[in-house]
Amino acid sequence: MIASASTVAAPTxxxxxxxxxxxxxxxxxxxxxxxxxxxxxVHHLARRxxxxxxAGFLGCIPTYDAVLVEFDALEVDLAAMxxxxxxxxxxxxxxxxxxxxxxxxxxxxAYGGEFGPDLDEVARITGIEPEDVIRLHTSPVYVVRCxxxxxxxxxxxxxxxxxxxxxxxxxxxxxxxxxxxxxGRQATITPAAAPGGWLLIGATxxxxxxxxxxxxxxxxxxxxLSFHRIDEVExxxxxxxxxxxxxxxxx
Amino acid sequence: xxxxxxxxxxxxxxxxxxxxxGGPALGLPANGALDQHSARVANVLVGNVDGAPLIEATAFxxxxxxxxxxxxxxxxxxxxxxxxxxxxxxxxxLFVEAGQRVELEDMRQGMRTYIAVHGSFDVPLLLxxxxxxxxxxxxxxxxxxxxxxxxxxxxxxxxxxxxxxGLLGFGVDVPYFGPGAVVDVTDGPDIxxxxxxxxxxxxxxxxxxxxxNHIGLRMTGRLPVREAAHEVLSRGVPIGAVEIPPGxxxxxxxxxRGVTAGYPVLAVVTPVSLDALAQVRPGELVTFRHATLRSAxxxxxxxxxxxxxxxxxxxxxxxxxxxxxxxxxx
Numbered sequence: 001m002i003a004s005a006s007t008v009a010a011p012t013x014x015x016x017x018x019x020x021x022x023x024x025x026x027x028x029x030x031x032x033x034x035x036x037x038x039x040x041x042v043h044h045l046a047r048r049x050x051x052x053x054x055a056g057f058l059g060c061i062p063t064y065d066a067v068l069v070e071f072d073a074l075e076v077d078l079a080a081m082x083x084x085x086x087x088x089x090x091x092x093x094x095x096x097x098x099x100x101x102x103x104x105x106x107x108x109x110a111y112g113g114e115f116g117p118d119l120d121e122v123a124r125i126t127g128i129e130p131e132d133v134i135r136l137h138t139s140p141v142y143v144v145r146c147x148x149x150x151x152x153x154x155x156x157x158x159x160x161x162x163x164x165x166x167x168x169x170x171x172x173x174x175x176x177x178x179x180x181x182x183x184g185r186q187a188t189i190t191p192a193a194a195p196g197g198w199l200l201i202g203a204t205x206x207x208x209x210x211x212x213x214x215x216x217x218x219x220x221x222x223x224x225l226s227f228h229r230i231d232e233v234e235x236x237x238x239x240x241x242x243x244x245x246x247x248x249x250x251x
Numbered sequence: 252x253x254x255x256x257x258x259x260x261x262x263x264x265x266x267x268x269x270x271x272x273g274g275p276a277l278g279l280p281a282n283g284a285l286d287q288h289s290a291r292v293a294n295v296l297v298g299n300v301d302g303a304p305l306i307e308a309t310a311f312x313x314x315x316x317x318x319x320x321x322x323x324x325x326x327x328x329x330x331x332x333x334x335x336x337x338x339x340x341x342x343x344x345l346f347v348e349a350g351q352r353v354e355l356e357d358m359r360q361g362m363r364t365y366i367a368v369h370g371s372f373d374v375p376l377l378l379x380x381x382x383x384x385x386x387x388x389x390x391x392x393x394x395x396x397x398x399x400x401x402x403x404x405x406x407x408x409x410x411x412x413x414x415x416x417g418l419l420g421f422g423v424d425v426p427y428f429g430p431g432a433v434v435d436v437t438d439g440p441d442i443x444x445x446x447x448x449x450x451x452x453x454x455x456x457x458x459x460x461x462x463x464n465h466i467g468l469r470m471t472g473r474l475p476v477r478e479a480a481h482e483v484l485s486r487g488v489p490i491g492a493v494e495i496p497p498g499x500x501x502x503x504x505x506x507x508r509g510v511t512a513g514y515p516v517l518a519v520v521t522p523v524s525l526d527a528l529a530q531v532r533p534g535e536l537v538t539f540r541h542a543t544l545r546s547a548x549x550x551x552x553x554x555x556x557x558x559x560x561x562x563x564x565x566x567x568x569x570x571x572x573x574x575x576x577x578x579x580x581x
Contacts (some may be wrong), residue, residue, distance in 0.1 A: 020544055
């Protein structure tokens with residue numbers, strides 16, 4: 001039986017909380033108390049459900065700490081879908097690796113100026129020099145947390161800035177493909193041109209989106225990615241080449 | 252290839268289907284016919300499966316000609332339909348002979364009209380769907396001179412069969428396309444973040460802005476205010492999500508929505524009302540109405556059952572006029 005309340009209680013033993021998102025989707029949020037374990041839990045859950053493909057199941061959008069499970073409300077009721085999700089979540093090991101053989105991607109990036117018009121603004125917000133913004137952004141090996149909008153963006157944990165970066169008050173109507181951006185405690189690259197409210201600190205000359213492939217973007221959640229700085233000459237030289245894995249990531 | 256449909260005039264039209272359900276897991280939105288019900292009915296009437304590629308004409312006149320005999324149905328936003336200058340009804344199958352001109356003019360209400368052709372078209376697919384993705388750059392809009400390859404020819408009806416078909420009637424329920432849409436929403440998962448001001452959603456109507464499209468509808472009105480201030484990590488957002496981004500507008504995400512976003516989801520428009528929103532024009536007013544998950548599911552099932560009934564009726568009518576070749580399973 002479904003009440004009109006938005007949250008549907010899950011048995012306390014489960015590592016997740018389940019909330020209805022209308023009659024055709026549920027948001028399942030990790031509830032282990034640890035960001036890494038939550039991330040692994042929701043991605044494992046997405047894979048399980050995708051492999052099981054229960055009747056009426058359309059697909060999953062796993063992200064950082066949550067997964068949206070979409071289904072055809074004409075084929076399966078929310079009330080029938082929730083126990084299926086609960087059962088799939090019950091046996092998940094939040095410590096099990098997501099990818100046995102993660103691949104690593106190197107992303108050449110030109111910073112500031114026309115490539116990253118918001119670099120100075122990010123420096124102002126964080127109270128550090130633009131060079132330090134670049135240094136902090138190129139330092140980590142990032143884990144691809146999930147594929148997001150637009151066009152399968154690799155969603156990353158943001159660099160270790162002193163403060164989170166607020167989204168633009170008024171989103172840009174056109175952000176070109178290849179822009180390297182940050183917002184909140186997140187970072188990403190935009191594979192396709194779209195409107196966007198994230199702050200643009202740089203751009204990669206490489207092409208991420210290839211619609212001729214079965215998988216339109218080359219990376220998967222669990223793969224790793226790092227940025228290295230290039231100048232304008234190198235940018236022009238690499239322009240239009242495809243992003244391909246550099247090597248198997250170090251564990 | 253058995254023939255071609257050639258576009259004579261088009262302003263904003265494309266071949267689409269019910270959408271790319273495998274897209275969201277890879278970061279691509281579902282897209283597809285914005286008014287799913289009208290699209291399904293068009294395909295059912297011509298004996299296609301619901302998800303067959305069909306033409307979506309948005310807002311403007313559209314006309315075409317074919318070099319083969321075809322069976323078509325026109326549904327969705329009301330337009331004047333002519334076959335060689337003779338007015339024809341919508342929401343019913345129409346036999347069109349090779350060389351005849353089909354013209355759709357003067358969309359009086361609504362925003363999107365659908366044209367299905369028996370046997371459908373041969374068009375490129377991405378992840379199993381032909382639905383255009385304007386962000387990823389897949390699919391193309393139809394313009395004068397575009398030729399679509401047809402899968403099948405359709406022999407015309409004999410005069411006796413035509414008479415019989417006219418008498419039987421398909422009894423389609425035609426939805427309301429006029430102004431003043433009432434849009435049902437269920438509570439969103441983040442409704443508590445708007446605690447004191449949620450009821451503003453159900454007060455006065457909201458006006459749809461001209462910045463609205465298949466990605467989302469933007470609306471002005473008295474906005475609920477988010478009380479929490481913490482940064483939200485990007486999360487998967489459902490089609491129909493009602494969000495309040497910074498600024499002075501409310502956004503309802505539709506089938507072209509970016510699959511992840513960092514805004515709290517205040518409410519979710521029901522599947523049936525998403526079809527109604529697909530037909531709302533910029534400048535029109537919409538009124539949100541609170542619905543329960545149970546009533547939203549019941550509405551979806553009601554239309555599902557009607558569609559099932561229509562499928563059976565189409566099947567038996569085509570059989571009874573001696574045209575079993577047009578049945579959906581055929």
